[in-house]
Amino acid sequence: MKRVLATIKHTKLILANMSNPIYLSPSLASKLTGISERSIRRAIKKKELPVTIKKSRYQINFYDLLLWSDKLPNRVRKRDELGLGQFVEKWKI
Structure with a gap:
């Protein structure tokens, strides 16, 4: 779990510095x-x-969506089990 969170935090840093937001x-x-x-x-x-x-x-x-989804434990669980988070361990950033 720590690895997943670390990857998500690293992703946030990259997204915060993007010149063309998604x-x-x-x-x-x-x-x-x-x-x-x-x-x-x-x-x-x-x-x-x-x-x-x-x-x-x-x-x-x-980036704002990731920050918002990280604020409450219920949102984090849904994101990690049903959304993007289920693939985070496979990402190479």
């Missing part, structure tokens, strides 16, 4: 994290998850 729709963010789209939209409405709006569509910065 933007996701709420539905794609839901698929990548394993967290329901409804929960993601609720977080946007509560201003827990920052977004930009382009052409009347929410755009979520991938």
Whole structure:
């Protein structure tokens, strides 16, 4: 588990320094994290998850999504079991 968290933290450092940020729709963010789209939209409405709006569509910065998904144990578990986290041990960054 420590290795997975270390890899995720290392990924955050790389993403924070990206000159071209990656933007996701709420539905794609839901698929990548394993967290329901409804929960993601609720977080946007509560201003827990920052977004930009382009052409009347929410755009979520991938780095912000990782930070938000790392704040609560339940989100971390969903991300690691159902989302991107299940593949982290295979990543070579």
